[in-house]
Amino acid sequence: MHEHYPFTVKPLPYDYDALEPYIDEKTMRLHHEGHYRTYVNELNKALKEFPDLHHIPLPDLLENLEILPLSIRNTVRNNGGGVFNHELYFNVMKPIRQNKPTGKIADAIKSHFGSYDNFKSKFKDAALSRFGSGWAWLVNDDNGKLYIISTPNQDTPLHAGINPILPLDVWEHAYYLKYNNRRGEYIDNWFNVIDWNKINQNYQKSLILK
Numbered sequence: 340m341h342e343h344y345p346f347t348v349k350p351l352p353y354d355y356d357a358l359e360p361y362i363d364e365k366t367m368r369l370h371h372e373g374h375y376r377t378y379v380n381e382l383n384k385a386l387k388e389f390p391d392l393h394h395i396p397l398p399d400l401l402e403n404l405e406i407l408p409l410s411i412r413n414t415v416r417n418n419g420g421g422v423f424n425h426e427l428y429f430n431v432m433k434p435i436r437q438n439k440p441t442g443k444i445a446d447a448i449k450s451h452f453g454s455y456d457n458f459k460s461k462f463k464d465a466a467l468s469r470f471g472s473g474w475a476w477l478v479n480d481d482n483g484k485l486y487i488i489s490t491p492n493q494d495t496p497l498h499a500g501i502n503p504i505l506p507l508d509v510w511e512h513a514y515y516l517k518y519n520n521r522r523g524e525y526i527d528n529w530f531n532v533i534d535w536n537k538i539n540q541n542y543q544k545s546l547i548l549k
């Protein structure tokens with residue numbers, strides 16, 4: 340069950356330095372305590388004066404932006420997207436040694452992309468070609484078909500039955516302190532900290548929910 344207003348800042352499921360050397364402690368701290376916390380606060384501030392919206396879970400708000408008053412629609416789109424995307428991103432990373440896909444998602448990646456290496460290459464292309472700030476995603480549709488897409492700013496893939504499985508934050512704040520302008524190096528290293536058990540769960544859950 341997803342939470343609704345007032346939204347809270349969730350702790351990271353690991354220490355700030357847990358993803359070293361791939362993602363550094365300073366970046367994780369600033370990302371979580373600074374950027375993510377601000378999205379939560381701004382989302383709550385926007386919804387405060389609209390009690391009719393307080394019972395609605397975040398994914399439902401983001402899937403149905405057209406139900407929101409125009410005065411807060413963009414604020415919820417940007418900050419609500421920021422909350423949803425970052426919680427998913429923080430939760431699919433983990434300090435692990437085994438970093439290859441596992442379970443049903445491993446089979447699905449093989450059948451859709453030919454091999455894990457080919458998947459990585461296509462995912463990296465999507466993340467590199469997202470101009471400016473945004474996200475790269477592995478998503479699936481209601482039929483379980485996998486796609487690699489990217490979205491601008493804090494937009495989410497939560498529309499048209501598209502289910503986000505694996506997000507990658509390619510805003511500069513996610514990598515600039517360590518990698519400067521070398522987004523490609525950040526992406527290559529990020530593949531080392533993906534928690535494929537979690538991705539497999541995200542994939543299987545979406546198949547059950549459909």
Ligand SMILES: [Fe+2]
Pocket residue numbers: 370374425508510512513
């Ligand atoms: Fe971010």
